[in-house]
Amino acid sequence: MHSVVNLTVHGIGPVDRELDPDEDVFWVGVEQFEQVLDAAAGRRDVHITFDDGNASDVEIALPRLVERGLTAEFFVLAGRLGEPGRLDADGVRELMASGMRIGSHGWAHRDWRKLSTEQVRQETEDAHRVLGEITGHPVSRVAIPFGSYDAGVLGMLRRAKVTCAYTCDGGRARPGTWLQPRDSLRHDLDAAWIARVMDGTPSLPLRARRIAARTFKRLRR
Ligand SMILES: [Zn+2]
Numbered sequence: 001m002h003s004v005v006n007l008t009v010h011g012i013g014p015v016d017r018e019l020d021p022d023e024d025v026f027w028v029g030v031e032q033f034e035q036v037l038d039a040a041a042g043r044r045d046v047h048i049t050f051d052d053g054n055a056s057d058v059e060i061a062l063p064r065l066v067e068r069g070l071t072a073e074f075f076v077l078a079g080r081l082g083e084p085g086r087l088d089a090d091g092v093r094e095l096m097a098s099g100m101r102i103g104s105h106g107w108a109h110r111d112w113r114k115l116s117t118e119q120v121r122q123e124t125e126d127a128h129r130v131l132g133e134i135t136g137h138p139v140s141r142v143a144i145p146f147g148s149y150d151a152g153v154l155g156m157l158r159r160a161k162v163t164c165a166y167t168c169d170g171g172r173a174r175p176g177t178w179l180q181p182r183d184s185l186r187h188d189l190d191a192a193w194i195a196r197v198m199d200g201t202p203s204l205p206l207r208a209r210r211i212a213a214r215t216f217k218r219l220r221r
Contacts, residue, residue: 003172006182012056017085041068048072053087075143078127079107103141124160
């Protein structure tokens with residue numbers, strides 16, 4: 001496969017908990033979500049991921065994925081399991097049992113560029129251990145909170161033996177590379193957005209800007 005499109009879903013449908021600042025930008029309606037799934041069905045080059053461990057992962061997304069024969073990867077916040085509006089351990093197991101893959105979104109949705117030593121342990125080791133215990137499988141794939149990374153974050157993830165790290169950099173990805181860009185579903189997504197993200201070739205200036213931004217983030221300290 002030449003390249004893949006990685007999509008990120010956050011919350012879907014009715015909002016049932018207090019949202020973090022700017023989180024509403026990424027919250028989509030059920031119909032918008034179904035439009036995306038219908039476009040993704042049968043496409044081996046579209047990879048769907050979920051961040052934040054919202055209750056809508058199981059309540060809204062799971063039946064619709066299963067209905068269309070789709071699988072997805074869910075990046076869960078280990079320290080927020082069971083909070084109102086979030087997945088709990090049973091929900092994580094239900095996703096697994098339906099053929100979905102579980103990864104880590106860390107512990108408490110912190111910016112990984114600004115962690116204390118103690119928080120580094122919690123966001124990597126502890127999160128992987130707790131999720132591993134729930135799923136019965138080692139967890140080594142992560143989605144970086146807010147897509148915020150620099151050279152220090154990438155070093156931390158390498159030391160934690162992370163095997164794949166998802167960002168929010170946008171644009172198509174080469175399958176199998178360690179750092180994978182993604183495009184987030186947004187509250188204003190429509191058919192044109194779906195066509196552009198899933199099929200469009202971005203303009204040369206946009207591609208050049210993305211490459212420059214990624215290189216800058218990888219190197220900055
Ligand atoms: Zn997140």
